[in-house]
Amino acid sequence: MNKLLLGRYLNGNSLIHRMDPRSKLMMSFYFICIIFLANNYITYAILLLLALCGIVLSKIKISFFFKGIIPLIWLILFTVALQVFFTPGGHVIWSYGPLTLSKAGIVNGVYVFFRFVLIIVMSTLLTLTTAPLEIADAVEALIKPLRYLKVPVHEIALMLSIALRFVPTLMDETVKIMNAQKSRGVNFGEGSIISRIKAVIPILIPLFVSAFNRAEDLAVAMEARGYRGGDGRTKFRVMKWHLRDTGLIITFIIITILLLIFRNY
């Protein structure tokens, strides 16, 4: 379970690792936007090339990226199937009732497939090369302007980083509680779906109780260490914007221009 949420970050010292989390986060979102500009094989090829460059520069084995795709493979295949069978027009190869298999449908299906893969690869690249804490810092920096709308930015950021910090602790706790239940004869892996769901309740209740106890302890410890809200606080961790981050943004601007040129080809 741990692997799914946090273990995805791989420590490293590549160019991508060293980039500012803010630029990485922004560009990951931006990538998801510009992917919708792609509409033919040249534009998709440009984006694929970009993703490939990212993978190479991150010095991370490509198998880690496949691991990101596998959990979503059924969703991807389902969407691709919808595209393939329900896209009207073009040369119809085969049809049965409402289902039609056309050339346009197949092309569309392939595009949708690549769109999914690209989005997953890019977001995996972000989480593999950026520590959760860095992402939390980046989120704080990026939502900072919302302060003027009276959004409690500091509190949200602190909550995010504390939540991240407690994920492994609560995971350990869950395993402990499960072992305690197992030792008393509870079987989590067998039985109907309903009995399996029922078996989860005796895990959740102690977990909730202990989480609340922890929260109270933590609050006391924070107050004892002088925490009194975000005002007048200084920051220990700072993010530095480097030339490489500006470079990343310029790359994305160039890519956007290329996409706009080639999408009408």
Next chain:
Amino acid sequence: MDNKIISIENLKFQYPNQDNVILNDISFDIFKGEWIALIGHNGSGKSTLARLIDGLLKPLSGEIIVDNINLNYDTLWDVRAKIAMVFQNPDNQFVGADVMSDIAFGLENRGIPREEMIVRVNEALKLVNMEKFAEHDPSHLSGGQKQRVAIASAIALEPEIIILDEATSMLDPEGRIELINLINKLRKEKNFTVISITHDIDEATLADRVLVLNDGEIITQGSPAEVFYNINEMNTLGLDIPYPQKIANELKKRGYKVPNKYLTRSELIDWLCQLN
């Protein structure tokens, strides 16, 4: 040793909507540089007392004076700036996502400039021998290491007083001794006062002065030698007796003429060697 750092007068406390009085009319002084052990059974009010001193709870009546500041709502943060606390559960006081940011948390709260923060964090890391773990997250640390980080967080704040609220109770015996020795060493270097709330009698024997709390009252205080010699009382209070004292008692039962005073481990060994 004669200047008071904490002075408590007629302190009373009870939780709202509860009948039982947790602390009943307590008065005592703590002097600069002292190591105080506060002992008592579960529910005797030890932790409550610690939280009152740090202003985490509000007393029903009575006065708490910390370093010449009378603790009240307006001076709360001035008092807290002088006190650092280390709690029992190593996991539940680790705020930062890694060792360095945890140590920095208290400094950030005080608005200390970043350059100074870096210096202080590194210094604190070095003092507790955790430099190698600077960027580790808490899930990769042992309980003892986490408590060392908690101590580093306390030291970084340069407090006058460090309160250990059963800080060693979740550690194995080895980790306990290590932690206590570490704090003792740091106390000598930095010259702060330690209030150690503990269950561990052997830890209490290392203190300069022991306060015994029972049902909200201080029933006895004095040097470990004075306090622990009074054996019968300790048992009725639900507290253990230090190990050398246990042996001395058993020897006394068997008719040996054990000296009529508290013996530390080495004193007992010396005496045993001279026997016969």
